[in-house]
Amino acid sequence: MSDDDKTPAREVITDYAQAHFRYFRTPDGTVYAQRNGHPVARPIRSQGTTGSHRQELMVGLFNDGFGVFNGTALKEALDLIEALALSQDVQPTHIRVAPGHDGATWLDLGRDDGQSVRVHPNGWDIATPDPREVCWRRTQLTGELPLPAKDTNGKGVDLLMRLCNFADARGESLALAWLIGCLGPDVPVPAPFLTGPQGAGKSTAGRMLVRIIEGMSGDLRRAPKDEENLITAVAAGWVTGLDNLSHLGPDLSDLMCCVVTGAENIKRALFTDGDVVRSRYRRPLLLTGIDVGVIRPDLAERLLPLRLERPRVRRTEAELWTEFARDLPVILGSILDLAVSVRAAQADIPTDLRMADFAHLCAQLDAAHNLGALNAYRDSLDDLNDDVIEGDLLAQTVLKHAAGIEPGTDVRMTSAEWLHALTQLYTGEGEFWSLPKGWPTTGKVLSDRLKRLQPVLAARGVLVEWGRKNTARYIEITRPAASQDRQEAAF
Secondary structure, X not given: OOHHHOOOHHHHHHHHHHXXXXXXXOOOOOEEEEEOOOOEEEEOOOOOOOOOHHHHHHHHHHHOOOOOOOHHHHHHHHHHHHHHHOOOOEOOOEOOEEEOHHHOEEEEOOOOOOOEEEEEOOEEEEEOOOOOOOOEEOOOOOXXXXXXXXXXXXXXXXXXXXXXXXXXXXXXXXHHHHHHHHOOOOOOOOEEEEEOOOOOOHHHHHHHHHHHHHOOOOOEEOOOOOHHHHHHHHHOXXXXXXXXXXXXXXXXXXXXXXXXXXXXXXXXXXXXXOOEEEEEEOOOEEEEOXXXXXXXXXXXXXXXXXXXXXXXXXXOHHXXXXXXXXXXXXXXXXXXXXXXXXXXXXXXXXXXXXXXHHHHHHHHHHHHHOOOHHHHHHHHHHHHHHHHHHOOHHHHHHHHHHHOOOOOEEEEEOHHHHHHHHHHHHHOOOOOOOOOOOOOOOHHHHHHHHHHHHHHHHHOOOEEEEEEEOOEEEEEEEEOHHHHHHHHHHO
């Protein structure tokens, strides 16, 4: 055969690729490749260590007798395939959990054969999802889960609670509610904050909760020092666990709020002048630590404090993790059984809590199994409000001032007048008392601080509102009559 009759290498590669792979693009324009009949998709430009499409294409060509092709031919073929795929189907990719058809959700077990768990209204089963229904994206953080056990009759819940050291039933019910929430791709869940004395097994319990969803390779990590590193870690997995936190600065606190409820990050694409890369993220978050200091009010509404206690009998790490690995199929099966029963339960949606989706999940858990999860969630938020107040002198001073307001009445003043009144109340009339660091210095700063504290103060029966009369703006603090008993209990 003459050289003119030979098919160019790039055409051989292109024909082979289109015959053996499905190519599509995600809503952000990234092109993915998916082997026919297999749910795992890989970006065609990836050079990652978890296996790129370029590598699987080279292996397929070699194993099927087409030989070895040079880098130029592969690049030209992939360039053409990428261009053609931009006009093909648009489909999102998912990490670990994904929505399915007919109200079902999927859980990726991280297996090479693509087998996953489909949770549907009538139960759950193990199957390989249709590639056009679910496209899994894998990273180095995607660990393998064992095949969950069927017909556990709740045995896995008992096994899990025996391994963890929760101080009371409240923590146990909230931990179960959080695990069920992690199986939902669209429900924001508050971040469990595992706390307790030294030696209570906070890190161990945190790893166990993470590994129920992420597999035995899942682990806790130190909090990144900047926003970009945390976003990178969050985007590469499903559950992110941060260990041994001792301080939550304003930037990290705000970023955690975004991780829990969802946000988007945009940065310039590498080697370009004008293109950008969009990163959307909303992930379950888990924290451990003895004390993180002052908690900001907006983060407090997104936390789930779970207190642990020191175990009476110590066990070796090897013994503990051997038992957990052995019981993990049963534990996962029981969590899936709970998820099915909870989704089938009917319950009213609480309208007084910020994270209404999680509150509704707790109400459904109570309707299905009567675990008292919703009351436990309310109590945990009440405890966090106390923590916020104890760490904020301005909140304490506002409550002290409100205690002197006649129930059912309101007081209106400008922000500057409120600053003067609260400062006088804090320092004491005629006494010299230096103001603490962070005390508001202007009326604008006071107004901004009160906006952050507004939900916490409302939980203590003190309402703060802003308005305008004529040309003057004012701040109104009201103590409703119904809050009298609550105020007297607080002081």
